[in-house]
Amino acid sequence: MYISQITELLKQHRSIRRFTDKPIEPALLNDLIASGQAASTSSYIQAVSVIQVSDLELRRQFAELAGGQMYIETAAEFLVFCADLNRNAHRSSLVADEELDFSWTEQFVAAVVDTALFAQNVVVAAEANKLGCCYIGGIRNNPDLVTSLLALPTLVFPVFGLCLGYPDQSPERKPRLPLETVLYRDRYQSAVEHAPEIDTYDTHVREYYVRRSQGKLTMSWSEQMAKQARTQTRDFMQEYLKKQGFVLK
Ligand SMILES: Cc1cc2nc3c(=O)[nH]c(=O)nc-3n(C[C@H](O)[C@H](O)[C@H](O)COP(=O)(O)O)c2cc1C
Known part of the structure; x- marks a missing residue:
């Protein structure tokens, strides 16, 4: 693929929320995840884990906790991207004499940045393979439930989900800021x-x-930002992060 084709691909992005029932070949999925792993990673921490949610009942529970987002159930794959310092804490403890601390805010920021870079590589690789994707931040509506559904230990934070599948829609591109x-x-x-x-x-x-919306929705970007600030506070987040062992310092 030429550079100009890559930039065109990037600029063609749209979130896809309706999928055909065609499955994704396991070899392709592995290749997408390997593309994610190839992203840059702060100080080589590689602080990302991805959980492929295949169990249908689990998918149903995710769709419900994310506020009734049914495409979580109908997508060929649903992946949960986690910022993961648990692995680093464990491996460090095997080789260090002193107690090491992974609860600094800066470490949390680095792990979340790593997770976003990893996931966006997956999305770009998926779109280059004619797949469609939709991030699901809605899983942060109930991080405690996600933590118990996926048996997440401390120092693991579910940042977002990702629906993946072959598109069954071709929505208009959403305009970006000038x-x-x-x-x-x-x-x-x-x-x-x-x-x-x-x-x-x-x-x-x-x-x-x-x-x-065929005339049902008339909202400017500024109005949408005001609504978002009013409604999506997730005021439990700081407490949840501390429970998970993050941002204590
Ligand atoms: C971190 C993140 C979380 C998101 N969460 C959701 C979500 O829970 N449900 C959803 O339908 N779209 C979600 N989206 C998709 C955005 O709504 C979408 O990217 C944005 O409106 C721009 O539209 P576009 O991707 O089609 O260009 C999310 C996107 C990101 C980056």
Whole structure:
């Protein structure tokens, strides 16, 4: 694949939420995960584990806890990506004389960054193989339940799920912020300075939602951000992370 084809592939991305019943060959799935593993990793920590959820009853429970996202059940594969410092803590304890601490906030940040980079490599490799994907942050609605369903030990955090399968839909691409509102030179530029471009973008997003929902949804990007800030606080998260042994310092 040429560079221009890769950038085109990246820019063609859309989340897919409806899948055919065609399965994914195990060799292809392994290759996707190997592509994920090839991503850069902070200080070589490789702090990622992926749990392939095959059991149908487990899938049903995930769909429910994520707020009724049925594509978790209908996707060919559902993967849970975990930031995992448990393996590193165990292996370090075998070779170190002193007690090592994996509860620093910086270590948590590095593990979550690693997980996102790994997963996005999987997504790009999947899309290059004509698969469709949808991340599922909705699993963080109930991290305690996810922890018990998947028997996660301490120092493992389920960051998001990922539905994977052959697409049975071809949605319109979702508009992104104008380039000049996200790329600055030499100094930060605030949203106040970029108000005219973001106002225009808001109009485009509103039109996009009207088209996509046959007129039922009319929301600008700014309105969606306000709604998101109002509703998706997941106020249990800090306590959960501490229980899992993260961000204690
Ligand atoms: C970390 C993360 C979590 C997400 N969680 C969900 C989710 O729970 N359910 C869902 O339908 N889409 C989810 N998405 C998909 C986003 O809604 C989607 O990427 C965004 O609206 C842009 O649309 P696009 O991917 O089609 O370009 C998630 C995306 C990311 C990156």
